[in-house]
Amino acid sequence: AGITQSPRHKVTETGTPVTLRCHQTENHRYMYWYRQDPGMGLRLIHYSVGAGITDQGEVPNGYNVSRSTTEDFPLRLLSAAPSQTSVYFCAIRVGGEGYEQYFGPGTRLTVT
């Protein structure tokens, strides 16, 4: 499954807007955004079950998403905060009945 994330690393200042990009090449319906923090595991931020449809996960506050196309699912931080320093993973659901989530390489975001 082809899934890419950009940028791979970013350092930004508190209060600045940030967009993390996720792009898939195989027309999968379901896409997800997680953040990974030590001791907290992976926490679901937002997800989408198809173009034009998004839903909140466990920790949606401070993040926005949109799904105008099947291929792209950007994650936006309108005003970055130090608490949003994390590694962000995008994932797609692949497979039918025996599905799984396939993860992107991740984006390491540091908010100073």
Next chain:
Amino acid sequence: AQRVTQPEKLLSVFKGAPVELKCNYSYSGSPELFWYVQYSRQRLQLLLRHISRESIKGFTADLNKGETSFHLKKPFAQEEDSAMYYCALSGNNNDMRFGAGTRLTVKP
């Protein structure tokens, strides 16, 4: 609400010893359970899923609905098993929730 609990943040065993990584869940419906693994500097990847009832790299996991558990087991741990392991649950609303993870270290 669905929740996944992995009670052990760290687990250390010697090579050749049995290993069990615990996972408990709470969900009112019929969940699908997964184990994912993240080796050093690699992306998260699926290890096994309960509906397949498969054994991958010697690991197995049985879904126990009575105890709401999905523990991961391997009879003889290998050094290359050292990694971060995550239990995950997918419910009817198409999201997937992960536990906090257990870091397994297999010592020589």
